[in-house]
Amino acid sequence: MPTAALISVDDALTLSHTLTVPPKDNPAVPITPLEQWVEAYSDYLYRFAMSRLRNPEAAADCVQDTFLAGIKALDRFDGSRDIKFWLRGIMRNKIVDQIRKSVKENKVDIEAEDEALLESFWFKYSGIATTNPDPWQFNPRKYYDNSEFWVVFEKCIAQVKDPARQAFVLRVLEDQTTEEVCKVMDVTPNYLWVLLHRAREQLKVLLESNWTGKDAK
Numbered sequence: 001m002p003t004a005a006l007i008s009v010d011d012a013l014t015l016s017h018t019l020t021v022p023p024k025d026n027p028a029v030p031i032t033p034l035e036q037w038v039e040a041y042s043d044y045l046y047r048f049a050m051s052r053l054r055n056p057e058a059a060a061d062c063v064q065d066t067f068l069a070g071i072k073a074l075d076r077f078d079g080s081r082d083i084k085f086w087l088r089g090i091m092r093n094k095i096v097d098q099i100r101k102s103v104k105e106n107k108v109d110i111e112a113e114d115e116a117l118l119e120s121f122w123f124k125y126s127g128i129a130t131t132n133p134d135p136w137q138f139n140p141r142k143y144y145d146n147s148e149f150w151v152v153f154e155k156c157i158a159q160v161k162d163p164a165r166q167a168f169v170l171r172v173l174e175d176q177t178t179e180e181v182c183k184v185m186d187v188t189p190n191y192l193w194v195l196l197h198r199a200r201e202q203l204k205v206l207l208e209s210n211w212t213g214k215d216a217k
Helices: 009-016 034-053 056-072 083-105 112-119 147-157 164-173 178-185 189-210
Strands: none
Touching: 034 056, 034 083, 056 083, 083 164, 083 178, 147 164, 147 189, 164 178, 164 189, 178 189
16 A cells, blocks of 8 residues: 555654653654554554545545644653554444445435334334344354454455445444434434344455355354
8 A cells, every 4th residue: 555645655754753652661762753653563553544434535544634633642651562553442332423425425224125124123112132043153253263254254344235244344343332322323222233133244255255164153
């Protein structure tokens, strides 16, 4: 991914000269200046953003916003963890912002098929379904250290249709609460449940076809 699209060279150089601040716990090790952040972490952060957003322009914006937010929060970085993962933590908030922006630009409407699904389940007033589809026991988190699985998983989740994919990303991958996801996507808890059901059904089929472990069943 071209780094020039993320932040201008002049801005990077100007800011970087003022950002060589040592971590509080290790004064001997300087924090990476901005141009080195761009060089070292742009590709990693871009791939992470793409795995969540599936939109090159939005992912590039997310990386730039992450770098700029990282600069503003630099005085709070204590050096206790790798700066790459510190930046990724910042990026998670930017991903939520990008999804919120996308939802506003592409209003989530309940399709006729989803209305039928809603009507097929009885919901309590609290928004919890009294009747549920067969549970899917597959948990992608147990493959956390399996890089081969995540390559397949990212390709599969990219094929799940929005807004179901967005709901799954926020609720499952980004571990947002139901209330938080409903607020970001401007949907009711009932319809969020439908979107998550749709995402899991699509993802189940894709993983069963593409993951050699075949334990997505």
